Amino acid sequence: xxxxxxxxxxxxxxxxxxPFDAKRVRGWRDKAPGFDRAQWTVMAEQGWLSILVPEDLxxxxxxxxxxxxxAQVLGYAAxxxxxxxxxxxxxxxxxxxxxxxxxxxxxxxxISGTKVACIAHLNPxxxxxxxxxxxxxxxxASGYSLNGEYRFVPVPDADAFIAPVVLDRAEQGGKxxxxxxxxxxxDAGLNGIEVERETTADGSAHGWIRLTNVEVPAAAQxxxxxxxxxxxxxxxxxxxxxxxxxxxxxxxxxxxxxxFLKTRSQFGQQIGKFQVLQHRAxxxxxxxxxxxxxxxxxxxxxxxxxxxxxxxxxxxSSAKARIGQTALHLGNDAIQLHGAxxxxxxxxxxLYVNRAIAIAPYLGNAAEHLKRYGELKQRRMEVST
Amino acid sequence: xxEFTYGVPQEQDWxxxxxxxxRKIIRTEFETNYPQELRFLPHRPPFAxxxxxxxxxxxxxxxxPFWPAEYGGMGLAARKALIYHEEVxxxxxxxxxxxxxxxxxxxxIQWGTEEQRRRYLPSILNCENIWCQGYSEPGSxxxxxxxxxxxxxxxxxxxxxxxxxxxxxxxxxxxIFILVRTDPNxxxxxxxxxxxxxxxxxxxxxxxxPDMSGYAEFCEVFFDDARTPQDNLVxxxxxxxxxxxxxxxxxxxxxxxxxLPEYALExxxxxxxxxxxxxxxxxxxxxxxxQLDVEHLGASYKHFADIVARGETLGADVSMLKVWATEAFxxxxxxxxxxxxxxxxxxxxxRMGNVDVNVLAPFYKARxxxxxxxxxxxxxxxxxxxxxxx
Ligand SMILES: Cc1cc2nc3c(=O)[nH]c(=O)nc-3n(C[C@H](O)[C@H](O)[C@H](O)COP(=O)(O)OP(=O)(O)OC[C@H]3O[C@@H](n4cnc5c(N)ncnc54)[C@H](O)[C@@H]3O)c2cc1C
Numbered sequence: 001x002x003x004x005x006x007x008x009x010x011x012x013x014x015x016x017x018x019p020f021d022a023k024r025v026r027g028w029r030d031k032a033p034g035f036d037r038a039q040w041t042v043m044a045e046q047g048w049l050s051i052l053v054p055e056d057l058x059x060x061x062x063x064x065x066x067x068x069x070x071a072q073v074l075g076y077a078a079x080x081x082x083x084x085x086x087x088x089x090x091x092x093x094x095x096x097x098x099x100x101x102x103x104x105x106x107x108x109x110x111i112s113g114t115k116v117a118c119i120a121h122l123n124p125x126x127x128x129x130x131x132x133x134x135x136x137x138x139x140x141a142s143g144y145s146l147n148g149e150y151r152f153v154p155v156p157d158a159d160a161f162i163a164p165v166v167l168d169r170a171e172q173g174g175k176x177x178x179x180x181x182x183x184x185x186x187d188a189g190l191n192g193i194e195v196e197r198e199t200t201a202d203g204s205a206h207g208w209i210r211l212t213n214v215e216v217p218a219a220a221q222x223x224x225x226x227x228x229x230x231x232x233x234x235x236x237x238x239x240x241x242x243x244x245x246x247x248x249x250x251x252x253x254x255x256x257x258x259x260f261l262k263t264r265s266q267f268g269q270q271i272g273k274f275q276v277l278q279h280r281a282x283x284x285x286x287x288x289x290x291x292x293x294x295x296x297x298x299x300x301x302x303x304x305x306x307x308x309x310x311x312x313x314x315x316x317s318s319a320k321a322r323i324g325q326t327a328l329h330l331g332n333d334a335i336q337l338h339g340a341x342x343x344x345x346x347x348x349x350x351l352y353v354n355r356a357i358a359i360a361p362y363l364g365n366a367a368e369h370l371k372r373y374g375e376l377k378q379r380r381m382e383v384s385t
Numbered sequence: 386x387x388e389f390t391y392g393v394p395q396e397q398d399w400x401x402x403x404x405x406x407x408r409k410i411i412r413t414e415f416e417t418n419y420p421q422e423l424r425f426l427p428h429r430p431p432f433a434x435x436x437x438x439x440x441x442x443x444x445x446x447x448x449x450p451f452w453p454a455e456y457g458g459m460g461l462a463a464r465k466a467l468i469y470h471e472e473v474x475x476x477x478x479x480x481x482x483x484x485x486x487x488x489x490x491x492x493x494i495q496w497g498t499e500e501q502r503r504r505y506l507p508s509i510l511n512c513e514n515i516w517c518q519g520y521s522e523p524g525s526x527x528x529x530x531x532x533x534x535x536x537x538x539x540x541x542x543x544x545x546x547x548x549x550x551x552x553x554x555x556x557x558x559x560x561i562f563i564l565v566r567t568d569p570n571x572x573x574x575x576x577x578x579x580x581x582x583x584x585x586x587x588x589x590x591x592x593x594x595p596d597m598s599g600y601a602e603f604c605e606v607f608f609d610d611a612r613t614p615q616d617n618l619v620x621x622x623x624x625x626x627x628x629x630x631x632x633x634x635x636x637x638x639x640x641x642x643x644x645l646p647e648y649a650l651e652x653x654x655x656x657x658x659x660x661x662x663x664x665x666x667x668x669x670x671x672x673x674x675x676q677l678d679v680e681h682l683g684a685s686y687k688h689f690a691d692i693v694a695r696g697e698t699l700g701a702d703v704s705m706l707k708v709w710a711t712e713a714f715x716x717x718x719x720x721x722x723x724x725x726x727x728x729x730x731x732x733x734x735x736r737m738g739n740v741d742v743n744v745l746a747p748f749y750k751a752r753x754x755x756x757x758x759x760x761x762x763x764x765x766x767x768x769x770x771x772x773x774x775x
Binding site: 125126152200206265266268276336339343344350354358364365368371 | 727
């Protein structure tokens with residue numbers, strides 16, 4: 001666990017380096033790449049992109065609670081930078097890959113901010129399908145030839161995608177063998193890659209990536225064999241980071257709402273004096289507090305040394321099932337308590353609500369994690385009886 | 386009555402038809418002639434986009450279904466009027482500037498002078514004038530009676546100063562009806578007047594306000610020494626509150642119609658089917674619960690519709706329809722987002738299997754529905770006081 005002083009310093013530094021800036025947030029909407037590469041460099045210089053990366057790999061070597069502290073601040077600032085996808089998941093996954101020339105180089109590039117990378121793993125219908133992918137890979141003399149599609153890629157303008165592929169096996173009649181997956185570093189500039197930007201609620205975008213006979217060099221291999229344990233671990237870390245970003249988002253939505261209830265008058269009194277609105281506000285606060293405590297508990301489980309994968313996954317899904325739902329409900333109610341102004345794009349609340357809608361489904365929405373949580377809990381109960 | 390004629394003559398006496406026969410005629414016209422691409426629009430379109438359709442309705446004499454035939458309406462009695470409205474919603478027909486047809490017309494018919502009716506009704510019927518409703522102000526939303534925009538007589542004109550806000554489609558309107566303060570020294574409801582104004586004048590400035598879906602549907606309207614002739618006062622001076630309140634009759638039932646939640650349920654079914662979860666028991670449970678909510682909204686709606694059809698007046702209890710309908714609509718919109726998984730993040734139309742769905746459109750439509758038309762908190766206040774006696 002990161003000590004309280006370090007966490008406080010990190011939070012303060014993050015709040016100073018990434019304050020809410022409405023003009024900046026609005027400025028990057030509907031505009032590629034959707035975030036500010038200069039700010040990304042600032043984040044790299046602060047060490048945030050390497051926060052989880054061990055010191056011997058050039059990182060800060062801090063733990064998950066340090067990463068969530070940063071994500072929460074960025075959520076509070078409605079920052080458009082894809083910290084969770086490209087600053088938690090990608091470096092975490094790369095750091096868990098076996099050392100090697102490619103891995104070492106790209107990890108260094110990612111944590112220095114020179115290259116932005118994120119994972120690409122969902123098929124076009126968007127299943128949370130970690131065991132299969134829609135992309136078919138064939139081994140060639142010089143490496144791989146890839147065909148297929150990834151969708152819902154959180155950083156469409158990334159420099160590279162970290163993607164699991166399953167090789168077509170000649171001996172199985174060209175059928176993929178799920179146990180023989182490989183993790184590849186796919187340079188976004190390769191021939192045959194086409195990226196369609198699909199705009200999300202917050203004005204940023206997801207990438208729909210189509211690969212047609214893309215020749216990837218053999219050196220692009222980051223890991224092979226049973227890649228799923230490191231892949232799942234990195235996505236669980238990402239899910240926790242996403243929860244923290246949503247928590248920061250909720251905190252600001254609630255603050256805006258409380259300020260409004262205290263300043264808006266109707267019928268000759270502060271609307272915050274109407275008991276029905278007081279109770280609504282209390283419910284929002286209470287749900288946000290429960291979400292916060294849920295996250296703290298899950299973070300502690302996930303980062304415990306030698307945590308079993310199933311326990312880690314269950315704790316992750318427990319947090320996301322809670323927070324994914326609370327964040328959207330809180331946004332809805334925050335609009336309601338504001339009246340018409342809460343529905344305008346000119347008032348900052350909308351930036352937060354649209355941001356929450358855009359990021360809440362990342363690595364599985366609340367309903368998907370509720371299901372996963374239920375299944376894992378059941379399985380672990382069966383094992384222990 | 387004078388020989389002045391409004392609009393076009395009606396083809397027949399609609400009220401003499403059986404309900405089913407009437408419904409069939411309406412439905413056939415809509416299904417045959419309403420442009421497919423304008424069905425269930427996610428936003429209110431600018432007039433130009435729907436002008437052809439409304440001009441067709443105008444030429445047929447169908448544009449003002451609820452106005453009396455002598456004023457160019459279809460003269461539908463309550464039961465037929467409800468059927469007409471149901472068919473409009475069933476086919477996803479975009480609302481024609483309901484401010485002119487649903488508000489200004491009825492107000493002038495009830496409270497206006499013959500001269501006002503002749504001046505304004507024909508240009509509503511032929512789509513020349515588009516109206517908007519200037520009630521709300523920055524400081525006066527739920528507490529509308531506290532409004533501050535002032536009108537002072539100067540010769541034959543009112544001079545208007547102040548600001549309106551959330552004025553839907555003001556940027557597309559040629560005229561505005563406003564509530565203005567004409568006597569600041571009496572109880573707040575008693576110093577308000579109902580006034581019409583031409584928006585094409587230097588004293589009126591309109592600024593569209595984009596909403597959170599990125600679309601500008603409502604506006605701010607500024608009045609800086611704007612002028613309107615004194616004979617644009619509707620009803621008596623300082624009796625504007627009574628005039629405005631008279632509009633809250635029949636219309637209150639429309640806002641509680643089951644059609645919007647039904648539309649959201651349709652989108653939900655499309656999304657669920659594309660995501661392959663229609664038969665998933667967890668999804669089905671949530672879906673069926675909502676279907677039940679909407680079915681029983683329909684049953685409640687029918688209760689109130691029957692009251693209207695019998696020609697009786699609606700009580701304060703009709704507020705329950707608005708609360709139930711808008712909240713069912715929101716629940717359906719939220720479940721669409723949940724069911725869409727990663728597609729729940731997408732703005733605008735998005736590919737889902739082999740269909741294109743605008744996943745967030747129901748959400749952006751449903752969200753403000755609990756705010757406008759008297760917020761749901763205000764409706765609950767009304768219900769608790771006027772119905773439950775608390
Ligand atoms: C999409 C949209 C279109 C609109 N179109 C028009 C239009 O064309 N013309 C027009 O004049 N207006 C229009 N309005 C304005 C609408 O009438 C107001 O938004 C509404 O009256 C609420 O006022 P407000 O937004 O100022 O919220 P407020 O009255 O400030 O309310 C803020 C919050 O306090 C609550 N509240 C207020 N008073 C009480 C109370 N006594 N007890 C409990 N809770 C309370 C409200 O329910 C709300 O949750 C539109 C609004 C929207 C959202």
